[in-house]
Structures are given as structure tokens and as C-alpha cells.
Amino acid sequence: MDTCLPFLRPIATSALLLAVLAMAPPARADESPTPLEDNRRITEGYIQIAYELGGLLDPALQPGGSSSVRPNWFVFAPHASRTGGEGMLAAAIARRMIDTARGEPSLSVRHALDRAGITGGMRLTVEHLAQELVVQGLPIDAAASLASLTTAMNWEALADPRTFATTTSRFASLYWSAPAVLPLDKAESVVLTLERTLHEGNLAIFTDIGGSARLYLGWRRGLTGEVTPERVLTEFSLQDAVPAQARLAYEYGVAHANDTPRPYLLAALFPGMHWKSLLVAAFALYEEARRAPGPAARDALIAMGNNYVAWREQHDMAQPVFTPAVPHADEVSRAALLQALTPMLTTDFGTLEWNYADYAYSQPDRDGSVLTSPPTEYSWAVFWDRWTGILHAFEQAYGAPSALWVMPEPIVDPTAPMSSQPAWSPSGQT
Template identity: 70%
Template sequence: MRPRLARTPTHLLLAFLMTPLLLTSVAHAQAAATPLEDNQRITEGYIAIAYELGAVLDPALTPGGSSAVRPTWFTFAPHASRTGGEGMLAAAIAKRIIAAARLQPSLTVPQALQRAGLGLELRASPEQLGLELVLQGLPPDAAASLGALITSMNGAALLDVRTLTATVARLAALYWSAPGFWPLDKAQSVVLTLERALHEGNLAIFNDIGGSGRIYLDWRRAAGEVTPERVLAEFTLVDAVPSEAALAYAYALDHAHDTPRPYLFEQVFPGMHYKSLLVAAFALYEKARLAPTPAERDAWVAMANNYIAWREQHDMAQPVFSPAAPRPDEVSRVELLRLLTPLLRTEFGTVVWNYADFAYSQPDRDGSVLTSPPTEYNWAVFMDRWTGILYAFDQAYLQPTGLWVMPGPIVDPTALASP
């Protein structure tokens, strides 16, 4: 029989001191949100800001209602966040395929997708991509998990055989470059890379711009009568420079009717801290509220939207999508986003934006009929992403009421489909 260790006063003291730390650690682990839970919180936060700020421009707007007034950046944000959440859900489905395969491998790609709970309609494009990946030497489960990443994307883009061929080749190359020896470990590396990129970008943008929007609305409620001049003089954000915000505001008033609307702000405001652009944007929204005509109002709203979107993409998203130092357990985020770019889509309420539509609307970059235009762009490259977003803005401005059909909670399709 093993002797029992004596409980000395020192043991008791250590136990007493460590218990609160252990309880805190457990509570933190229990409280840690999943990427999808964070995404839902963020989407709902954007919706609340969108309605409160939208009512500044259109006092008749109430929560759950709609407005024909040109929407602010915060009205676009819930839909963009929802799109990121759909990508996170696709990654979660891919991880389920991998987990199931570790217990029992599938014999075919359709079997792997069926075991994950994807119905026939949802698995059409993932199955097509997965079968093509098998021809590239990937095992069925690894191929199915990577195919599942496009569950919510624009599968119709793959009808262009040039897009399909390029997507398959790029995805296969990324898989073979992935860290890990076993096929499922390589596939999981690709899946985790996408999930992290979407989650980190979602958090970074919301914490910065969503937080700034909430700070502004709180200030506004306590400020009494608000004018653009008071915003520039009295409202501030950390790192914003009042003189820079005033300069950006004056520039917007002078150039709001330019064609094309100003968008290369690094050239226009060299060295400016882009938190200053956020302050200028809020002042422009107040100017739009007081506009003498709808045309003036819409022009100032659009300039404010461009200022905020530049801050969002140039300063918050870019370091996430193209990190200076890649993580050792990930594949290249730049290459992953390049292969997914032709399939990107967002439903801005009833207004559907596909990146492929934007790419086909532009001059052919390489002039070759052997490559499809969407495969010549990369969402990780700032200017490719930026010009595509401006295209989406212009589409949505033609149907402003459509954006007020706000997204609901993300529903896992595998919970609804029969295996």
C-alpha cells in the first residue's frame, strides 16, 4: 500500500492560492467564444450601429425598417460580416469531415460530403471541386474537406472551365505545400488558415471601426445639437489628428462630385493617420444630414463610406490577409485567397455581389483567352480587393432599400440535411 502524502501547511497555502487561478482559467475557457459565436456578436453589433446611424440621415428609419437614403458603411458591414461567418461555417464543416475521416476513411468524395450532412444541393460545387482534386492525387476525405470550403461561395464561377482548372491547380499546389506529412494534417492546415484569416479580420475590423462607431454615437447622444464643425472640433479618436480630419473633410466637400470618386487616399493624404479619416467620415455623415438636396447628401455619404472602407481594408484587413510572417502551421494566406477570389460573393440584403462579375467588367489583364479574368485577381492584394469593394458600393447605391434586409443568424446546413 502506497503511503499517503501529508498535507503540510505549505500544501494547503498553495492550494488556497491556486484555486482562484484555476477557477478563473476554467471560467475563461468556458467563456471563450468560437469564431462563429464571435461572428454572430459582430454582425448583430453592426446591425445596431447601422440603424442608429441610419436614423441620423433618415429620422423616419426605425429598427427593422428600411430607408431609401444612401446607406452608410455600417449598413454594408453586417452583410460583409455575415459572408465571413459563412466562410467560417464552411471551415467548420471541413473540420468535421477531417475528424470523421480520422476515425474511418471515406471511399469517395460524395460519401465524405454526405457523412458531413451536406444535402445534394449544397454539395454540388464542393463535390465537383473535390473530385477534381482526387485526380490531382488527394485522398477522398482530404479532397472533400477542401471542396467543402466553397460551400457558401459562388459555385457558378466554376462553370467557366478556365476558372475551374486554375482553382483546382492552385488548391492542389497549396495542399502539397502545406505543413504536415499525413494527408488529413495537410488538409487541416489549409482549413485552419482560412478560418483564422476570416476570424482575425472580422475581429480586427469590428474592434476598430465598430468600436469607433459606437464611441461616436455615444458622444453624439450626449453632445446636444451636433454639426460637422462640432464633430471636427470636439470629437476625437485615439491617434486621430484634428487638423488631418479637417483637411480630409474639406477635401471631401471639394471633390465629392468627381468622376471617378476619389479613392487613392494614400496619394491624396500622404502620411495621414487614417484614424483621422474616421473622424472626417462622421463629420461628413452630419453634413449629409443637413444637405440641401438628395444629390449632395448622397455624394457626401459616399465620400464618408470611402474613407471608412479605406481604413478598414488598408489598415485592418491587409495585415491579416497578407501577414509579414506566416504562421508555421498555416499555408500561405495570400495564395489561399488568390485561389478563392473568383468564387467570392456577398449578399448585401437583396443586392448580390460576385467578384467574378467585377472581374469580367474590367479590361482583360493578360489579354489571353486561356485564362479567365477572375483568376487574374487576388483578394489578398489591396488594390484588387479595394477596387472590387468600390464596384460593390456602386451596385448597392442603385438599390439602397435592399441593404436593409439584414442577415439573420447563420444556420448550419448540415443540421438540416439528412446524411
């Protein structure tokens, strides 16, 4: 599932949009797309791919409709992209809070949150977190802006006092580690790190996996005659994919799609395999699923293809974004920031909610100590913590396939003119 960070709560988006509008600066003079504008186009692009590919697996599916067939990876992707956009929206609120404070410092945490327009069910939790950050030495506006990053997240996870205490400590450590000198600059460094991480991951994954799907669907539309997995393996290619590797992965997927657990340790299964070969194999598996003799066989093959695409997404695209080889000089540690956010990660797959806290509580306690909450023992920046959590989300969603076809509304950047936000064009190329 695309994301870079599938964690935010769509229920809070209206309040967030109103908050940004209330604090919005004048229209931008430049024409370069904002992170939210990019996110809108990406979410729309994923929705188009989801319906075209979904229609191959379920011929009865119509644009805007629903299906009971197991969702392919691209049905998950619009929801994850949308929730990543909500993270960028929360970052926009935090940055506007910081800009406002530069002109007029807040008199209290409540004052800072009031003029940011932060209301609703999350208000008490955000206020409590901000006040605790003040106790740990952060200035009022810095504390309020950092606490506001949780506005669209699973703030209910902070009801566990152990999670709350650890999260407060981690946010404070991020602030003190920021490379800036002035308090508001230090807070902005943390906010900028989140915005960049979400934006870069969103772009990288869509450019690679979304672009590959568009190339595949375009290739498929140009064919005459029956489309078979064999034709995919012999006639379709992606740059850097190795046909022999794609065939090996496809044949393994067909043979082991019904294994329990479904194969997921892909680096051990296919040492040295190029990532693009896995994508070709996934498209071949989706074609095999389309021709399967029954729903059970079809769904197993779709899930196997999903694992191949998700591995490529997380192992090869998201991981370098989360743990860059050369950190930005004006950022805090991306890994440390993601660890602080992990207990509150959540996403709504249409009408189905998944959150990391519930996943962590369902697993064996890692350190065996009652003094630490299980969600704080994981980190979204660690590949295996993220990978096993995503597989858990997949399995939960497979039990309610039609839920995912309640597609999200792409977020519109409230600070940008509509003329700078063109609708997604399916004819574009990567």
C-alpha cells in the same frame, strides 16, 4: 464594407447548419467564444450601429425598417460580417469531415460528402472539384474537405472550365505546401488558415471601426444643442487621430464629393495621414450629409464618407491580416488561399447580390489571353484588386439602397450552448 471576406452565399446557410449539427461534437468544456460566436456578436453589433447612424441620415428610419437614403458604410457591414461567418461555418464543416475521417476513412468522395450532409445545388460542383483533386494526388477525405470550403460560395463561377482548372490547381498546390506531414493534417492546415483569416479580420475591423462608431454615437448622445460637422472636428476625438488631418480630409471630401470618379486614391491624396483621422472626417461628412440641401448632395457626401471608412478598413485593418508580416508556422499562405478563392467571392447585400466573377468579367482582360479566365487574374489578398472590387460593389448597391436594409440573421454556432452566446450589448467599449 466589413469584411474581411465578403464572399459567401447566404442561400446555402441552412444546409450548412444542418451539416454541422449532423456532425457536431459534444458541447465544449471551455467557455472561450468560438469564431462563430464572435461573428454573431459582431453582426448584431453592426446592425445596431447601422440603424442608429442610419436614423441620423434618415429621421424616418425605424429599427427594423428600411430607407431609400444612400446607405452608409455601417449598413454594408452586417452583410459582410454575416458572409464571413458563413465562411467560418464552411470551415467548421471541413474540420468535422477531417475529424470523422480520422476515425473512419471515407470509401469515396460521394461517401465523404454524404456523411457530411452536403446536398443541394452546390453538391455536384463540390463533388466534381473533390474528384479532380483526387486525380491530382490528394487522398479522398483531404480532397473532399477542401472542396467543401466552396459550399457557400459562388460555385457557379466554376462553370467556366478555365476557372475550374485553375482553382483545382491552386487548391492542390495549397495542400502540397501545407507544413504538416500526414494527409489529413495537411488538409486541416488549409482549413485552419481560412478560419483564422476570417476570424481575425472580423475581430480587427469591428474592434477598430465598430468601436470608433460606438464611441462617436455615445459622444453624440451626450451632447446638448445642434450637432454640426464643426463640432465633430473640434470636440470629438479618437486615439491617434490628428485634428488638422481630420479637418483637411473633411474639407477635401466636401469639395470633391461630386467628382467623377469619386476620390479613392487616398494614400496619394493624404500622404502621411493617420488612419484614425480619416474616421473622424467620415463622421463629420455624415453630419454634413444630414444637413445637405437635397438628396443628390446628401448621397454624394455619404459616399465620400464611405470611401474614407472603407479605406481604413481595407488598407489598415484587413491587409495585415491577409498578408501577415510573420506567417503562422501551421498555416499555408493566406495570400495564396485568398487568390484561390477570389473567383468565387460573393455576398448578398440584403436582396442584392454582388460577386467578384461578374466584376472581373466587366473589366478589361488583364493578360489578353483566352486561355485564362478574368476572375483568376485577380487576388483578394492584393489591396488594389480588393479595393477596386469593393468600390464596384458600392456603386452597384447605391442603385438599390433599400435592398441593404433587409438585414441578415446573425449565424448561431450550432455546436455551442445558447448560454455561451449572449446578445450584443451596446454599452460595451473597446
